[in-house]
Amino acid sequence: MKNLNGYLRIGRSKELGNYGVINMARKSMSSFDIYSWINTTGKQIINQRVDNAYYEGQYLLLKIKTKISDILLIEPSLRIHFSNRIKPSSEFVDKQFALLLRKYIRDQKITSVEQIGFDRLIKITFFNIKTFVEILPKGVVALVDENDQIIGATKYLKFKDREIKPKIKYKFPKIIEKKPWELDYKEMIDSISKYNDVTRGLVMGMNLPGEVAEEVLYLSGIQRNANPSIINKEIFDNMIDNLQKLIKMSLEGKGYIYFVNEKPIQSTPFISKSILETGGKMSEYEFFDMALDDYFNMIVPHAIGSKLEEEKSKILHSIEENKSLSSKYIEEAEKLEKQAQIIAQNYFEIEKIVEKIKNKQADENIVNINNKEKYAIIKFGEELIKVYFDEGLDKAIVKLYREAGELRSKSKKAISSIDDMMKKLNEIEEKIELEKVKNIIRSRKREWYEKYHWILTRNNFLAIGGRDADQNESVVKKYLSEKDIYIHADIHGSPSVVLFANNKDVGEEDINDAAIIAIAYSKAWKAGMGSVGAYWVLGNQVSKSPPSGEYLAKGSFMIYGKKNFLKPINMELYLGISTNKEGLPIVIIGNEYIVKERSLVYSRILPGEKKQHEIAMELKEGFAKMFNGKERIYFNALDENEISQRIPGNSKISFIKKGLMEFPNNILK
Numbered sequence: 001m002k003n004l005n006g007y008l009r010i011g012r013s014k015e016l017g018n019y020g021v022i023n024m025a026r027k028s029m030s031s032f033d034i035y036s037w038i039n040t041t042g043k044q045i046i047n048q049r050v051d052n053a054y055y056e057g058q059y060l061l062l063k064i065k066t067k068i069s070d071i072l073l074i075e076p077s078l079r080i081h082f083s084n085r086i087k088p089s090s091e092f093v094d095k096q097f098a099l100l101l102r103k104y105i106r107d108q109k110i111t112s113v114e115q116i117g118f119d120r121l122i123k124i125t126f127f128n129i130k131t132f133v134e135i136l137p138k139g140v141v142a143l144v145d146e147n148d149q150i151i152g153a154t155k156y157l158k159f160k161d162r163e164i165k166p167k168i169k170y171k172f173p174k175i176i177e178k179k180p181w182e183l184d185y186k187e188m189i190d191s192i193s194k195y196n197d198v199t200r201g202l203v204m205g206m207n208l209p210g211e212v213a214e215e216v217l218y219l220s221g222i223q224r225n226a227n228p229s230i231i232n233k234e235i236f237d238n239m240i241d242n243l244q245k246l247i248k249m250s251l252e253g254k255g256y257i258y259f260v261n262e263k264p265i266q267s268t269p270f271i272s273k274s275i276l277e278t279g280g281k282m283s284e285y286e287f288f289d290m291a292l293d294d295y296f297n298m299i300v301p302h303a304i305g306s307k308l309e310e311e312k313s314k315i316l317h318s319i320e321e322n323k324s325l326s327s328k329y330i331e332e333a334e335k336l337e338k339q340a341q342i343i344a345q346n347y348f349e350i351e352k353i354v355e356k357i358k359n360k361q362a363d364e365n366i367v368n369i370n371n372k373e374k375y376a377i378i379k380f381g382e383e384l385i386k387v388y389f390d391e392g393l394d395k396a397i398v399k400l401y402r403e404a405g406e407l408r409s410k411s412k413k414a415i416s417s418i419d420d421m422m423k424k425l426n427e428i429e430e431k432i433e434l435e436k437v438k439n440i441i442r443s444r445k446r447e448w449y450e451k452y453h454w455i456l457t458r459n460n461f462l463a464i465g466g467r468d469a470d471q472n473e474s475v476v477k478k479y480l481s482e483k484d485i486y487i488h489a490d491i492h493g494s495p496s497v498v499l500f501a502n503n504k505d506v507g508e509e510d511i512n513d514a515a516i517i518a519i520a521y522s523k524a525w526k527a528g529m530g531s532v533g534a535y536w537v538l539g540n541q542v543s544k545s546p547p548s549g550e551y552l553a554k555g556s557f558m559i560y561g562k563k564n565f566l567k568p569i570n571m572e573l574y575l576g577i578s579t580n581k582e583g584l585p586i587v588i589i590g591n592e593y594i595v596k597e598r599s600l601v602y603s604r605i606l607p608g609e610k611k612q613h614e615i616a617m618e619l620k621e622g623f624a625k626m627f628n629g630k631e632r633i634y635f636n637a638l639d640e641n642e643i644s645q646r647i648p649g650n651s652k653i654s655f656i657k658k659g660l661m662e663f664p665n666n667i668l669k
Contacts, residue, residue: 025299026266028078030209036250036269042113053101054088077139081292084446100152119175144170180206192228199224218274246270255291257283267295322414329411333404339385340400357389437637444584453517463514465495472496482540490533493523520573525648528607531568576602583664599659608652616644622656
């Protein structure tokens, strides 16, 4: 499918010269991005299970465990990558397509991930189900059975050459089949010679994405507006060599974001000299996914909810109409009242004119006569007056006042309707503000340690603990160094906790702070125990090597040497809402000393009967009730799932109090 991916730049940029990139942000992933992603991240998810699926109309989220993140974000027409910013919430489960995904691919292993041709079309295959992801204009995500029949899709559409709807065969659009670097010299010349400049030739003739075409031209020393006729075999070979260098770099898995005049313009899986050497700047990421995650967060406006905005627009229009109508009624009523006053003040003169009308006599003051409704418009002085000639003037005056009264009544009703509309408008604006804050909160960048149980001790030492046997294995094997501290509850079924010493002396208070993870998230919580002890050792005392003839299960370790036992710690957990430097909420846990100091609001939870999700909802509501106005919106926008995952198990709430942290203003302005 030929397109410029929003990124064809012809001509000279004043800022960057003939080779430079004009300041215009790329809005979607290119076919080259997809190629890189498939061959790096795509390979990592083969044989991984989809733990869950979520969809809310804009984002499709698949929960898949990887070293990058555990949320694969798919936004049809725009992008596919793992994300630490977007997290599933209750909003993501009410769509029919989410239910279909859960029915057909939840708990299923991914058997292959492929790019169709060299286009922005991806096929993710399970045992007997396929998911097609279209990063194309008007693209969809389609769930397809073993016979290629569509089970469901994010949207049902009809095109000239295909249709997306259930129970018909899935047909993808016309695609780019051949990779540009697979063309020989003759094929390339045939492809680009019909265009006026070499950039258009590479993009539209060879189907090379704009950002790649420009980089190849820059590396090859060719100006973007050069005529294709300059390309000889030697230049062609040089261009292919430079393209191969970009391909090789893109398969390393790293990502980059580029800035021109401090504005993000693109993210690529390769280093772009054409930008860096002409005034641009670059941020480097360990993974391409993380670069994409940050880049799209920078350029894509936060969705506020088009239906709410549409409803708001309708109400505003109705309010203006009613205001206009009310004013019109009042204006007409005042005219009628003035006419009645003029008739009363000039009774006899006007009565003479009325008699002439009845007798069908002419008079220069008669403007118009309506015989059907028995009234006339007469001019008296500078005023036009409506008089009913089939009744006496007394009745005519009464009738005018009655009509004026009816108009004033209509005006009041219009004003009353405005009051009702204003109430509705305020409700919608609150919802829009809530959606806005939700989207801002949802975009918070998650730190690497947030996939584990984690805590910052009173002296800001980080401690992490495993959520399951796999993570217990990971925290020790991947992160525990010889001088770090390993903590475990003095009970079977506890997280392995690593307290990072960072080559500093760690005091007993900090060790006790971190031990809360080992105790609260152990089986002792479910058992409802009142208190539990814990012990700690240095990292060099922990080993995965069992004694001869013995076996260690996943997540289990051998401890050699002396264990340092801590006093029993009460089975309670303090949970609060803190903020990061951007003012976005973070759920923190610990003892009261830590949590109270660092929270806007916090609670004490104990082992109980209510499920984690129920407690999370109660906490969210309870936190919000502690505040008013925009501050309340901040808490209503919290993702209860982030609260839920920090609750150890079935619980009860002891209390909710305000913390000592001051409220951030930066996202509520």
